[in-house]
Amino acid sequence: MDPNAIQEILNKMLLLEESQVTLYSALAAKAPNEELFYGLQRLAKIESDHVKAIENKLKSLFPAPEEAISNLKNALTDGGLKIFGSTVSAVQGLTGLGPLLRAGAAAEEKAMADYRQHIAQIKDFELRDMFWEHLIDEELHYFWLKKKGEQLN
Ligand SMILES: [Fe+2]
Ligand SMILES: [Fe+2]
Numbered sequence: 001m002d003p004n005a006i007q008e009i010l011n012k013m014l015l016l017e018e019s020q021v022t023l024y025s026a027l028a029a030k031a032p033n034e035e036l037f038y039g040l041q042r043l044a045k046i047e048s049d050h051v052k053a054i055e056n057k058l059k060s061l062f063p064a065p066e067e068a069i070s071n072l073k074n075a076l077t078d079g080g081l082k083i084f085g086s087t088v089s090a091v092q093g094l095t096g097l098g099p100l101l102r103a104g105a106a107a108e109e110k111a112m113a114d115y116r117q118h119i120a121q122i123k124d125f126e127l128r129d130m131f132w133e134h135l136i137d138e139e140l141h142y143f144w145l146k147k148k149g150e151q152l153n
Contacts, residue, residue, distance in 0.1 A: 001121060001122060001124075003061070005121075006061065006124070007061070009118050009122070010057060014054045016111055016114060017047055017050040018051055019107075020047035020107060020111065023103070024044035028040035031100075036148065039144065043104070046137055050134050050137070054130075057126075097149075101145050101148055101149040102149060104141070105142055105149070108138050108139075108141045108142035109142060111135075111138045112135060112138045112139060115131050115132075115134055115135035115138065116135065
């Protein structure tokens with residue numbers, strides 16, 4: 001796989017992970033009880049670890065001159081702000097616990113599908129390793145959110 005394609009995938013997953021941090025922080029703020037508050041905060045922390053892992057991978061694979069790094073940061077900030085805006089407005093439209101948990105589960109399904117798709121394309125061992133770890137984390141999040149939702153019924 002050519003380096004540009006890999007860089008593109010990493011940038012895309014970075015934005016997706018950043019939007020997950022935003023989503024769970026926003027959901028935690030709306031959590032109706034202590035257990036869900038801590039659970040959603042924990043999910044936000046794990047997504048933030050995913051962000052850091054991808055950022056480190058980008059830095060090690062693509063050591064760029066300062067100007068290029070600052071251009072990339074600006075591009076990511078612009079993209080990130082758009083995702084942040086749409087994530088926050090989507091969450092603000094939600095009331096009640098069921099829809100909140102379903103929003104989280106839907107976000108995880110999207111992340112899982114993306115990781116699976118990229119794992120099928122990528123040959124680099126270290127990158128596959130990181131993506132598998134993230135994918136399994138997302139699956140655990142998905143099942144946690146689903147189970148918490150079912151327990152409400
Ligand atoms: Fe994640
Ligand atoms: Fe997740």
